[in-house]
Amino acid sequence: MSDEIGDLLALPSTTLLIQNSAGKDSQAMAYLLHRQAVARSWRCRILHMHCDLGRMEWHETHGHCRQIVTELGSELVTVSHARFDLLGGIEDRMTRRADAPPFPSSAARYCTAGWKRDPASRWIRNHIGPGEACVVAMGLRAEESSARARKPVWQTRTGADAPTKNRRVIDWHPILHLTESDVWSTLGYSPDQLAEVRSRVRAWRAEGLAGAALMQRVQGMGFRAHPAYALGNSRLSCAMCVLACRQDLVNGMEFRPDTAAALMDIERRSGFSFKQGQSLTSIATGGNGA
Ligand code: SF4
Structure with missing residues (x-):
């Protein structure tokens, strides 16, 4: 871990926001970060965040998120798009753009931006005050794709960072280096x-x-x-x-x-x-x- 992230997590004015999709990578990341928090005596506040995709999700997903967070004795925050669930967003796009595919794709990944990144940034703007910091931990792994392999371990989150409020927001990829078998091994x-x-x-x-x-x-x-x-x-x-x-x-x-x-x-x-x-x-x- 970089000194910069470690220094931020040592402060009580920092929030560590652990993104929790209920998938294996975010579950393994949650376990590893809670272990590190104890081992390194982090004083930051730790919260888990689920970005709700509505009817597109498995019925079991919310329950599994809650189970992980309860097991870790932590707190879960759920955020969503302001107007639609993702299926509603796809329907809305079909109505507005008859000439374009209504479904997201790797080239037009509007689902991730609109239903994950933007609601998380909105929550940060509303809940992280002046002079505070937020480190958003995301369970991406380099092994998953060449695009993910090119991601930096951390970077400033534009759109939520507000120099005028002296607020620092960092996107952090703490398990970028893990293999799939490391992840399963962390889950036992x-x-x-x-x-x-x-x-x-x-x-x-x-x-x-x-x-x-x-x-x-x-x-x-x-x-x-x-x-x-x-x-x-x-x-x-x-x-x-x-x-x-x-x-x-x-x-x-x-x-x-x-x-x-x-x-x-x-x-x-x-x-x-x-x-x-x-x-x-x-x-x-x-x-x-x-
Ligand atoms: S890429 Fe889009 S469609 Fe696929 S899981 Fe993420 S939000 Fe859902």
Whole structure:
């Protein structure tokens, strides 16, 4: 950790805001930062923040965020877009821009900006006073993509930093260097143990368990990460993410059929597919998604 971040976290006037999506990376980051807080005697206030994406999220996500924060004896703040949940934002975009894809994409990542970064910055502007500092910890890892590998370990957050109020706001990526296997190990799972959990769930599926009954069984197995990972997901945030692989989309569609139906309706009405070259409608009808 840089001296600059360490010095800020040592101060009682600093807030450490740990972003919590309920995904494995933010869960591992939360555990590691709470351990460091004790080991280094940080005097800062520690809060966890969940950016609520509404109907796009798994039903289990809020509960899992609360579970992590309760386990750590900390406090959870939930923020959201001022007008719409993300699905409402997609519908609104379709209404306003008939010529453009209503769905976000890697090139037009308006979902992250509008439903995560902006609500978090608004909370910081409203809650971090003059002369105070806020360090926003985010669980990005370099291994995930070349764009993430180019991220600095920390940088000033523009849009929330206010020199006029002498307020300092830093975006910090404390687990940028961790591998996926480091993350699972922090949650208490070796690759073999994780494979064993997934194999048990596959066996239940093979016996015919599905939907709510399967979820209930998964939630009863004592798995410490979000249940979507036991179901085979590689990533987690929205139940259906425009950057997700086909298997993650299939899982999301099974467990958020209401949202899947709304997204397929938007595909039909707008003429655009959820992902470039991959429609949810085709996946739902058993095609390869193209
Ligand atoms: S999970 Fe995917 S669709 Fe959801 S906000 Fe993140 S990038 Fe956008």
